[in-house]
Amino acid sequence: MNVDITDLTRRFGHTQAVAGVSLETGAGVFGLLGPNGAGKTSLLRMMATVIPPTSGRLRLLGRDPGGYGPRREIRRRLGYLPQNLGYYPGFTVAEFVEYFALLKDMPSAQVPKAVATAVERVDLGSKARAKLRTLSGGMLRRVGIAQAIVNDPELLLLDEPTAGLDPEQRVAFRALLRDLGQRTTVVVSTHLVEDVGAACTEVALMDNGKIVFHGTPDELTARGEGHGIGDAPMERGYTAVLAAARS
Amino acid sequence: MERAAGRLLRSPGLARALVTTPSLLLGWIIATVVVLVAGVAATLGTGTPYVALLAPAVAAAGIAYAYGPGIDPAWELSCSMAVSDRMVLLVRALAVFALNAALGLAASAASGAAAAVTFGWLIPMTAVCGLALAAATVTRSANVGVAAGLAGWLIAILAGQAAAGRYTAALTDSSLVLPYLAVAACCGAIAMYATRIPRGTS
Numbered sequence: 283m284n285v286d287i288t289d290l291t292r293r294f295g296h297t298q299a300v301a302g303v304s305l306e307t308g309a310g311v312f313g314l315l316g317p318n319g320a321g322k323t324s325l326l327r328m329m330a331t332v333i334p335p336t337s338g339r340l341r342l343l344g345r346d347p348g349g350y351g352p353r354r355e356i357r358r359r360l361g362y363l364p365q366n367l368g369y370y371p372g373f374t375v376a377e378f379v380e381y382f383a384l385l386k387d388m389p390s391a392q393v394p395k396a397v398a399t400a401v402e403r404v405d406l407g408s409k410a411r412a413k414l415r416t417l418s419g420g421m422l423r424r425v426g427i428a429q430a431i432v433n434d435p436e437l438l439l440l441d442e443p444t445a446g447l448d449p450e451q452r453v454a455f456r457a458l459l460r461d462l463g464q465r466t467t468v469v470v471s472t473h474l475v476e477d478v479g480a481a482c483t484e485v486a487l488m489d490n491g492k493i494v495f496h497g498t499p500d501e502l503t504a505r506g507e508g509h510g511i512g513d514a515p516m517e518r519g520y521t522a523v524l525a526a527a528r529s
Numbered sequence: 530m531e532r533a534a535g536r537l538l539r540s541p542g543l544a545r546a547l548v549t550t551p552s553l554l555l556g557w558i559i560a561t562v563v564v565l566v567a568g569v570a571a572t573l574g575t576g577t578p579y580v581a582l583l584a585p586a587v588a589a590a591g592i593a594y595a596y597g598p599g600i601d602p603a604w605e606l607s608c609s610m611a612v613s614d615r616m617v618l619l620v621r622a623l624a625v626f627a628l629n630a631a632l633g634l635a636a637s638a639a640s641g642a643a644a645a646v647t648f649g650w651l652i653p654m655t656a657v658c659g660l661a662l663a664a665a666t667v668t669r670s671a672n673v674g675v676a677a678g679l680a681g682w683l684i685a686i687l688a689g690q691a692a693a694g695r696y697t698a699a700l701t702d703s704s705l706v707l708p709y710l711a712v713a714a715c716c717g718a719i720a721m722y723a724t725r726i727p728r729g730t731s
Binding site (some may be wrong): 330355357360 | 540541542545546549601602603604605606607608609610611612613
């Protein structure tokens with residue numbers, strides 16, 4: 283299992299952001315659904331080794347990120363797209379992706395080809411020399427995805443990756459996700475159920491820091507039959523599960 | 530410059546992290562030079578060693594603004610990288626310190642102040658920079674780091690004035706060298722502790 287989490291918690295002062303989450307997942311695309319403030323981003327940040335858990339057991343790629351050596355090894359094989367991607371406006375697309383390839387400790391000789399491949403995969407080949415300050419929000423999001431996949435990660439964590447993408451780009455991105463999920467563990471945090479339905483093999487629904495549903499997208503859809511509120515079958519499943527968890 | 534840093538640090542990633550230091554951007558460096566040039570003019574005009582009094586405060590601000598949340602645009606992402614953010618912080622802090630020390634030395638030489646004062650600010654600057662770094666890393670706020678550094682330096686100057694009747698006592702009193710170095714070492718240790726990732730995740 284590339285992600286092995288047992289009873290993980292995270293507190294920020296008096297706020298319990300993640301409250302005893304357990305999950306395991308291997309290769310495939312894992313969707314993390316939930317309303318705003320459910321704890322998705324905190325869980326993803328712990329998996330990205332940005333913040334440590336308050337308690338519980340976290341193993342990534344078979345290693346404990348609590349130790350310096352294992353954490354560094356995990357980070358070499360990790361791709362992460364944060365919810366708010368900060369960038370250097372004066373960098374070009376290629377320079378930005380190259381910077382993070384270097385910080386991921388990729389061998390220097392492999393970097394130029396890896397950068398070109400990653401930029402092409404997000405359909406920004408023609409913009410490789412464009413300064414980041416000249417790009418639209420959707421393009422910047424794709425730059426963020428390019429830096430996340432530049433090292434061909436074994437564990438890819440994407441926080442709201444489709445935010446700002448137009449419908450055509452979202453369709454292309456879902457195809458990229460399915461392709462990456464063939465050999466990589468991809469965890470996608472989103473509040474868009476259609477992304478989960480189209481790209482994910484497994485889904486967990488979080489609310490108030492807990493996982494209130496874990497199964498396949500079809501199973502989530504089935505929960506909404508005859509219940510729930512929403513325009514699409516999976517939306518009805520989503521609302522039905524949340525309503526049941528809160529009642 | 531990036532290539533030279535890459536060879537020196539033996540890490541192209543750290544080298545690029547160095548050249549993206551917020552407080553080493555051109556605007557910041559120009560502002561530092563302007564402050565020190567004004568200090569030189571004031572020193573030459575009044576005989577008071579303003580350069581020596583200003584240099585530690587300016588360097589402390591640069592150190593606090595070298596790296597961190599809200600300062601470095603890509604900080605969140607950098608925290609998930611194999612090249613550790615502690616290394617990035619260390620390299621950037623040393624670079625900012627070295628640049629400010631060089632600019633301060635040039636300004637001191639140009640102001641022609643007394644020898645003891647000319648270079649007497651280097652060790653106090655180390656302590657003040659250490660204080661700013663420790664405060665910034667513990668609170669994860671560059672502004673708190675700047676405030677702590679400036680407050681610490683102001684207290685040292687005022688204490689020198691109260692004890693010896695001279696503002697420059699904080700720079701010239703040789704008995705303060707060891708306390709300054711002790712403060713710098715303690716603050717360095719605090720910064721190292723504050724930037725660790727705690728164990729206990731499994």
